[in-house]
Amino acid sequence: MNRIFILLALTLAGSGRTTAQTTARPAPQSAAAHEMTINTSKRTASVQPTMYGIFFEDINYAADGGLYAELVKNRSFEFPDRYMGWNIFGKVEVRDDGPFERNPHYVRLGASGHNYKYTGLENEGYFGIGYAADAEYRFTVWARVPEGGEATLAVMLCDPSTQDERQQFAETRLKIDSPEWKQYEAVLKSDREVSHGTLRLMLRGTTPVDVEHVSLFPVDTWRGHRNGMRKDLAQALADLHPGVFRFPGGCIVEGTDLATRYQWKNSVGPVENRPLNENRWHYTFTHRFFPDYFQSYGLGFYEYFLLAEEIGAEPLPVLSVGLACQFQNKTGHASMDELQPYIDDVLDLIEFANGDPAQNKWAALRAEMGHPEPFGLKFVAIGNEQWGEIYPEHLRPFIEQVRAKYPQIKLIGSSGPESEGEKFDYLWPEMRKLGADLVDEHFYRPEAWFLSQGNRYDNYPRKGTKVFAGEYACHGRGKKWNHFETALYEAAFMTGLERNADVVEMATYAPLFAHIDGWQWRPDLIWFDNLRSFRSCSYYVQQLFACNRGTHVLPLTMDGRVVSGQAGQDGLFASSVIDDERNELIVKVVNTSREAQPLTLRFDGKALRKGNTYKITPTVFTVDDPDGENTLDNPERYVPVTGAPQLLTGDRSGFAFETTLAPMSVNLYRIAL
């Protein structure tokens, strides 16, 4: 972080009556002081607890190779190239009559017939395996000795790049002693940090052994779960305090064809028997081509629901409407008389999440997996980026059947892949006619679009179907990375969402995660490699809004108008809320201009009582370089900084706070009531 600049900005933000002359970028002589008035007596809308959330899709190796902490790639030998991810030595043979019906392949390791010709396997992980120093790793394998007797497997954590005499830095031996399939386990400790390690399995002796579902997890996962999540990445989600958690996509919900759509029923039950699915992000972009990208479903719907519960977010699953990705597939859709199994997927999911285990087999499976209590599912989205007449036609029977059986579930439809235009204009009235509770809007748009959309929701109908801004991010023109400038414009835009909280009930940035060596799409909220992660500037904007959501919107005006970057407003955007739970007033002001701007915040109304003194605490997020970004080597270069509380005193005309907004800054003011 450029601390000098931030300190300067905070000094300006908190000093009161300071002038622009002391800023890093001097304001023009003409910079007139703006005054914003907050009416603390009038509440114009409730802010839903779901307002700011997260959207997770397995893109950019977000699940396998990312949040899902499994370190072994192709652990069940089910990739179309059975040895993809593996180096094999000696006598190794793939067989297909394994113990797991939906993952039938496994390998047989046989003696090579030569003392110094070893038989074994080496897994390369996802862009290598990251081993942390002093960390423990749990190795498990399903194995048997097909011809009886006793076999020995050496399990090694390796660093192929080392100059040490031995590449293995941790080793253990497992005795495989049963002709029946059994799971064997060992914990190995790493005494060093290795960013691109491997896992080796070597047959010792001459007794052949069959191995299946070879797995390695850090012992220290998020909340210590087996089959768990990478701790730093799950923590980054928890630290966002998301109100809603949309999953599992995105385009992967639709599939390139219906056979490869995300099927939640394949993603629950024992992990060994969850069938592999392709990941469309392995081939969608030829310039970012990852032929080893598949979905193991190890991170499946049970894990998604559990994670949502643990991070305090409402789960929001998205399910197929029987239409394959319309960008990629014009004809491969389910006909109307083929739709019932897709509708059943929705109905059964509601039972899986909320049902009584004694009454329903899907609810019983949830209980068997460890969660007898319901997950409390309230929302289901049907279809992702669908469009045209075929979409409402397909959606109708879903809505009819879910409404009939589960009237309390809120249903979310789509407005298509574009932020406006023909498809969008057609779908919104259709969604209203069908009675969708919310409509999902997506916008990956450039700087100018975000700056022009401060008023986007001001004239939306206030009644009926609400908005879910389900995927959005500012994509800089020619600057497609997570630099501060785009985060700033997202913040500006978000003040408009907040002002219109009676229309917009949820918003989720997209995409969420990206592996630094394996991304297909950027910008993204959180980046990681095998051992480290960092939070982008956009992440901190999301966090500022989510942690200061408030419970009700208060009117905030400048010269009698809302502050949304309109002509004459010098690039200012603002919103204000009151938080009844924390008993706070919160004001957010975004200065998108490159100049410092003097500002007075005036508080009218009853929330601040004359004669009392209050404290106002400023938080400023700004940078020395709008192109600047956080990185793995410098993960906290740019973070919001909270200053000391200042006294806010009132006089007969009410309470006022004078400050100077730093150029290109997101400013948050909290007043404890």
Ligand code: AHR
């Ligand atoms: O977020 C990446 C993709 O963008 C999503 O899968 C899709 O819904 C949108 O087109």
